[in-house]
Amino acid sequence: TSATGDVIAAELREGFAAHAVHEGESAITALRAGGYALAVVDVMMPGISGIEVLRSIRADSTLPVLMLTARGDDSERILGLELGADDYVPKPCT
Numbered sequence: 026t027s028a029t030g031d032v033i034a035a036e037l038r039e040g041f042a043a044h045a046v047h048e049g050e051s052a053i054t055a056l057r058a059g060g061y062a063l064a065v066v067d068v069m070m071p072g073i074s075g076i077e078v079l080r081s082i083r084a085d086s087t088l089p090v091l092m093l094t095a096r097g098d099d100s101e102r103i104l105g106l107e108l109g110a111d112d113y114v115p116k117p118c119t
Contacts, residue, residue: 049073053081061088066110068094068101076108083109 031045044061046052049072056064056078064082068075075092082088092105092113105113 047071049075049078052078056082056086056088063089063091065091065093068092068096068105076104079105079108079110 044055046055047070049070052064052066052070053073055061064078066075066078070078073081075094079090079092082090089111090109092110093116094101094113095116102113102115
């Protein structure tokens, strides 16, 4: 959700520059503009899914991608990793 993304971005700002977007298309646009060292992607974003965002990133980039999502079943995790995610962390995480 957008609230979760805002919380994550706020926490990351403690030591990093962070930018939160809440829709898949916005994520792709922001990432294509460049300047990011890491993407934290939620699978269940509105519009284009996080899986499609991951595919878009991997089409032309080696940017590290962390999938952070409520969909934590094994098949979802395997799909994300097979598509090139560097890690797949189910929520809630500690």
